[in-house]
Amino acid sequence: MLRSMYSGISGMRNMQTKLDVIGNNIANVNTFGFKKGRTTFQDLVSQQLAGATAPDGNNSGGVNARQVGLGMQLASIDTLHTQGSLQNTNRELDLGISGDGYFVVSDGDTLFYTRAGNFYLDSEGNLVNSQGLQVRQVDDEDSIGNPINFADLLGEDRDDWIDYIESFSIGADGSINIINSDGELEDIDAQIALAKFSNSEGLQKAGNNLYTVSANSGDPRYYAPGTNGAGELVAGTLEMSNVDLSEEFTEMIVAQRGFQANTRIITTSDEILQELVNLKR
Structure with a gap:
């Protein structure tokens, strides 16, 4: 009982x-x-009331063990990283990922990874998420590039950079296209980085739509969107919950x-x- x-x-x-x-x-x-x-669940150890016996080779057959589960x-508790649907927002700084990969953001010391692409420009031209974490650009596969700052990319002062921009857009490959106040296309050598992991389900949730590396996620590899199996960016969309x-x-x-x-x-x-x-x- x-x-x-x-x-x-x-x-x-x-x-x-x-x-x-x-x-x-x-x-x-x-x-x-x-x-x-x-x-997911699994059974606990079972109490063995009697062990199994093998056939004796004559007229007696084998007997199975008798066990009572406890x-x-x-x-x-798995986190399922399946693709969510992309919702149109028609906002230039809303970015959805179609495929594999995570945006890379940082507070200056710690790197975080996220699929939530609702980004913003602060007063100094930094591309940030809703918590003010800075979005990183591509450097190479093993390290993160500098934070993306529009003033620095344009070589302008951080106080009046906004007067230099007429419009901008972000491409599927993470490239940033800027039209200056003279109506000319600026050549910007920067791409938004995406991180990939050998075991995405091993990432650890950190709150605020953020993930951190764990002992079982594998080390991140950083790519431009659309390369090496990383997904492409879809500007003007946000990925919904799955x-x-x-x-x-x-x-x-x-x-x-x-x-x-x-x-x-x-x-x-x-x-x-x-x-x-x-x-x-």
Whole structure:
């Protein structure tokens, strides 16, 4: 009886974890660049009541082992880095990635990686994300280039660089095309960098739509968009969350019923224990 109760407890605990992951997915259904989570389970060690025996070679066949399972446990909480749909915004600094790769942003000391491409220009011409982290440009495969600053790229002062620009656009290869106030195309030698990893699912979430390198993600490799398997940029779009609400609600029902079934195991075991106690009356 006690074995069944503890099995039920393990099932309840892990169904709650599954619901926690589902709740976070649903909460982020409209978060740009969000990648949904998924829980998987595995059984716990089983108590062996009798071992297996082999056939004796005469008239006696083999006998299988007799084991009683002791419940279940969490096997993994995966982050699924599948492509989200691209939503049109028609804003020059909204960039979606079609394919593999992550934007590279930094606070000066630490590098972060993100699929959320809603970028902005600050007062000094820095290309930044919504937290003010600076977007990096391509240098080579093994290192990150300098932060992208429009004033520096144009060789202008950081106080009045904006007067020099008539318009700009960002190409699918991450190149920055600027039309100056004289209507001339400026030759800008800079491309927005994308990072690739041997195991993207090993990246660690850092909040604010950001990821950091982990011990199992592999080292980042930096490429221009559209090269070496990196995706291309689609200007005027943002990548939506890859959460499918119909799938999440279905998994929520499965988790809820799994939780309820495990509570029934506990209450049924309790009723049987009560009957045993009543034998002494």
